[in-house]
Structure formats: C-alpha cells, structure tokens
Amino acid sequence: MSESHDPFKRDLLAVLPNLRAFAVSLCGNPDKADDLVQDAILRAWGAQDSFKMGTNLRAWIFTILRNEFYSQMRKRGREVQDSDGYFTESMAVHPAQYGTLDLQDFSRALTKLPEDQREALLLVGASGFSYEEAAEICGCKIGTVKSRVSRARSSLQEMLKIEGESDFGPDSASAPAILRSFAS
Amino acid sequence: MSEKKMPHTQSDTRPPQAGRRGDPNEIISQKLNALFSAVEQEGIPDRFLTLLEQLDEAERRQSQQGASDE
Numbered sequence: 001m002s003e004s005h006d007p008f009k010r011d012l013l014a015v016l017p018n019l020r021a022f023a024v025s026l027c028g029n030p031d032k033a034d035d036l037v038q039d040a041i042l043r044a045w046g047a048q049d050s051f052k053m054g055t056n057l058r059a060w061i062f063t064i065l066r067n068e069f070y071s072q073m074r075k076r077g078r079e080v081q082d083s084d085g086y087f088t089e090s091m092a093v094h095p096a097q098y099g100t101l102d103l104q105d106f107s108r109a110l111t112k113l114p115e116d117q118r119e120a121l122l123l124v125g126a127s128g129f130s131y132e133e134a135a136e137i138c139g140c141k142i143g144t145v146k147s148r149v150s151r152a153r154s155s156l157q158e159m160l161k162i163e164g165e166s167d168f169g170p171d172s173a174s175a176p177a178i179l180r181s182f183a184s
Numbered sequence: 185m186s187e188k189k190m191p192h193t194q195s196d197t198r199p200p201q202a203g204r205r206g207d208p209n210e211i212i213s214q215k216l217n218a219l220f221s222a223v224e225q226e227g228i229p230d231r232f233l234t235l236l237e238q239l240d241e242a243e244r245r246q247s248q249q250g251a252s253d254e
Contacts, residue, residue: 009236016232021223025216034229041232045239103222106215126216153212162208 008048011057012041018127019061025122026069028111036072040065059129063137066119073115109159113152120148121156 019040023033044051044061051060110118116138123134124145131149135142156162 006240009240013228013236016228017224017226018220020226020228021220024223025219034231037232038235041235042239045236103215103218107219110219122216125213126220153209156212157208162211 007053008051008057012044012061015058015061016041018058019065022062022122022127023065023069025107025110025126026066026115026119028107036065036069039068039072043068056133059133059137062123062127062129066137070115105160106156109156112159113155117148117152117155120145121152124149 023036123129134145
C-alpha cells in the first residue's frame with residue numbers, strides 16, 4: 001500500500017485501531033462494531049471539509065462514531081443487546097492470542113453496564129481522553145462524565161467481585177489483630 | 185494517546201486509598217488496557233483499507249474531472 005500523502009487519510013488510519021477497540025467494547029459485538037466503524041469512516045470522509053486540520057481529529061471521529069452508535073440504537077428500538085462480549089466468539093478461533101478467561105469475563109461485564117457509563121469509562125479509562133474531551137464527545141458536562149466513570153467502576157467491581165484486599169490478603173491494619181486473635 | 189499509560193492522572197476521582205497495589209481501579213484500568221490492546225493488535229482490517237483506497241480514488245478522479253472541465 002502506497003504511503004498516503006493525504007494528511008486527513010493518514011491521521012484517520014492512525015486513529016482506526018483505537019477507534020475500533022472502542023467500537024468493539026462499546027457494542028460488545030465485533031461485526032456490529034466494524035459496521036459502525038465503516039459508517040464513521042464514510043461520514044468522516046464526507047464531512048472532512050468541515051473538519052479543521054490541526055484540531056483534534058481523534059475526538060472528532062470518536063464523536064461521529066458514538067453518535068452513530070446511539071442513532072442506530074434508537075432506530076432499532078433498543079433491540080436485545082448481544083451481551084456475550086467480544087471474547088466468546090474470538091476465543092474459539094484464537095485461544096492463544098487472547099489472554100485469559102479473565103478478560104472474557106471482563107468483556108462480558110462491560111456489556112452489562114448502561115451505555116452512557118460504559119462509553120464514559122472507555123473514553124477516559126482506555127482511549128486516554130481527558131474528562132474534558134470525553135464530555136465534549138458525549139455532549140455532557142465534565143461532572144457528568146466523572147460520575148458516570150465512577151459508577152461504571154463501582155458496578156464492575158461488584159460484578160467481578162474485585163476487592164483490593166482479597167488479592168493480597170488482609171490489609172496491614174487488620175493483619176496484626178488477626179494474628180493476635182490466633183495467638184491467644 | 186499517551187495518557188492511557190498514566191492512569192494516575194485521574195486521581196481526583198479516586199477514593200483516598202487509591203494507588204496502592206491491588207487497588208480495584210488499577211485492576212479495572214489494566215483489564216481495559218488489555219482488552220483494547222487485544223483488539224488493536226489485530227491491526228486494521230482489509231475492508232477499511234480498501235474502503236479508504238476507494239474513497240481516495242473517487243476523490244482523485246473527481247478533482248481531475250473538475251480540473252479538465254475548467
């Protein structure tokens with residue numbers, strides 16, 4: 001493939017892998033995700049005259065994709081969500097490539113979050129957008145993004161039963177007390 | 185894009201004990217990053233590369249046509 005001399009196309013290509021990861025995690029279904037990415041590419045391409053080079057192309061195309069996601073969801077009248085997650089399908093094909101069962105559980109839990117929380121968490125926690133950028137992408141206030149991210153984190157912790165202490169045993173404050181109770 | 189490597193920049197929303205080893209938020213961040221890397225490592229599917237080629241091609245043809253019309 002020839003080196004692209006078109007900066008718009010070059011920048012679009014650079015954003016695609018992360019945009020696709022966002023789409024897959026947002027809709028929890030790789031096929032639908034790729035359709036969404038394709039729609040976003042077409043829309044972005046058609047609207048490139050309205051995009052100012054030098055501004056944030058990444059945030060711009062993420063905005064296009066998430067708006068497309070919501071408008072398709074509205075059109076379908078909230079059809080039953082595919083909550084199998086990404087890894088159930090892929091694992092069968094590339095078991096070695098995609099880490100652990102652990103990640104499969106995580107991917108499934110993610111699809112159980114309300115869309116607005118999932119989207120906020122993905123933008124801030126995985127795509128590396130600031131709260132401010134995420135707020136612009138989602139068309140809401142910064143405080144709203146923060147509370148959505150925090151609610152998403154709490155729900156995930158609950159669903160996955162993640163507890164900081166459980167991984168490392170009792171914390172240092174309670175450990176001596178436990179030891180003492182054994183000694184007496 | 186580099187920000188995702190620095191989850192500690194979001195410390196303003198974290199509970200006071202955040203940041204220590206085994207912090208639940210840290211675990212979630214790691215899983216999110218693992219999930220994204222797994223998809224990113226697949227690279228860009230051919231259908232998108234082809235699509236962009238076609239869009240590029242169509243645009244080139246159009247602008248050539250526009251130039252010859254003048």
